[in-house]
Amino acid sequence: MKLNTKSRYAVMALADMSKFPLxxxxxxxxxxxxxxxxxxxLEQIFFRLKKNDIVKSVRGTxxxxxxxxxxxxxxxxxIFKALDQRVKTVGCKKESKKGCNGKSAKCITHELWDELEIYINNFFENKKLSDLLSTEERIN
Amino acid sequence: MKLNTKSRYAVMALADMSKFPLxxxxxxxxxxxxxxxxxxxLEQIFFRLKKNDIVKSVRGTxxxxxxxxxxxxxxxxxIFKALDQRVKTVGCKKESKKGCNGKSAKCITHELWDELEIYINNFFENKKLSDLLSTEERIN
DNA sequence: AAATACTTGACTATTTTAGTCGGGTATATA
DNA sequence: TATATACCCGACTAAAATAGTCAAGTATTT
Structure with missing residues (x-):
């Protein structure tokens, strides 16, 4: 279970930007x-951040x-949503609606992964970019 | 950010076992x-579960x-530990001790990933195999 | 003896990830 | 208005991780 660099870099870059006059x-x-x-x-990453209304661009010199x-x-x-980053339990959910392929046994853990997903999303839902900034300022 | 099948299957298989006389x-x-x-x-997975003292084997017919x-x-x-599954933020931490390569700017988000890691491990730390079982029984 | 079931390292195909390339377009400033 | 700067964006590729298989066993029960 790991974070990809795209979302990691996105957060780093945006935190970096936040340190400058807005x-x-x-x-x-x-x-x-x-x-x-x-x-x-970064260009690839910011293309998505822009499409998702997190940043806007100013062209030219x-x-x-x-x-x-x-x-x-x-x-x-x-930010994570903008980069298609989400918690995925893989399999299990996408191929079916309720009983996971009809085989009820297959879903012993179904609720667990749902719960985990909600749990993690909750973490990001409650963090603001400004939370990082103040941490940074505390360090330096 | 996704769960790999190894740990997912491990949990499924152990939950399955739990439904039978111990x-x-x-x-x-x-x-x-x-x-x-x-x-x-499964053999590959159980090899690790056994090495980590979660199951024991009985050979023969x-x-x-x-x-x-x-x-x-x-x-x-x-279970996750047995399968080497853990939350990784990748990069950032392994290559250095404190300032991430000495460039302090690189670590704006360092504390964030640490916090996330702890947060997720906490989820698994507080869940028991038996928690899944009762859920399953409720469903069927 | 035969069947069942675990043992274990090595291997491989597939997918995902990370990151690059190329050929643009828009704008500010000298 | 030339030029440099900086965004634009689809297509591509190398490398790593993942998922899963193979092979050649060993132990135990019936």
Whole structure:
């Protein structure tokens, strides 16, 4: 069970942006250098963040990305959703509605995975981007 | 973020076993048929469960596996541990001790992943095999 | 003896992940 | 208005992880 780099980098990059004045565009190039994340990969990530209304872009010289909302109002769950990251128990659920292929035995653990999914989503639902920021400021 | 089949099947198989009289060996062949899991794959899984003292084996005709403890005393966290399944944030932590490669900026999110890891492990730590069983019995 | 069932390492196909490439378009500034 | 900067975005690929199989056993019961 592991987190992929896409969502991990997304959170890192957005946390990085949050440290700067909010309406000031931050270029991916700068984030790339500061966070040691490939620029090309960041572009891919921000394409999705933009599509999901988390950031907006400013083109041209001195352009970059700007957070669409205050970090206080950006839940980590939104970021994960933007990158198609969710908890999956795999199998079991997708192929059927109720009894998992009709074989009732197959679903002994069905409720468990549902519960886990809700539990984890809950973690991200209750975390804001601003929560990371204050942690960071405490450290430095 | 997803659960792998190994730990998923392990939980399913053990829950299946729990439904039978405890000192009665249950053969992998039967579990395989009931839960639609490949026998060869189950063998691999039970090899690890055995090494981790969760089940013991009874060889020969009418043999099979037996739970080493009462399902009330088997935590899901043990099962996951037996299969090397754990939450990983990947990168960030392994390569360094404190400042993540010395670049302090790289670790804006470090504490977050630690917290998540603890949070999820907590879920499994508080679930017993017997919890699944009663759920199952409620359903059927 | 024969059948059943566990033992265990090695192997392989498939899928997923991480990350790159390429060929754009838009905008600010000199 | 030329040029550099920075976003745009689909397609691609190498590497790693996962899922599952194979093979060649050994132990026990009936």
């Amino acid at each position: 309406n000031n565009p931050v270029s991916l190039r700068d984030i790339s250098l500061r966070q040691s994340i490939s620029l090309l990969y 001195n352009g970059g990305y700007v957070l669409k909302r205050d970090p206080k109002n950006i839940k980590l769950s939104e | 000192n009665n060996p249950v053969s992998l062949r039967d579990i395989s048929l009931r839960q639609s899991i490949s026998l060869l794959y 009418n043999g099979g596996y037996v739970l080493k403890r009462d399902p009330k005393n088997i935590k899901l966290s043990e």
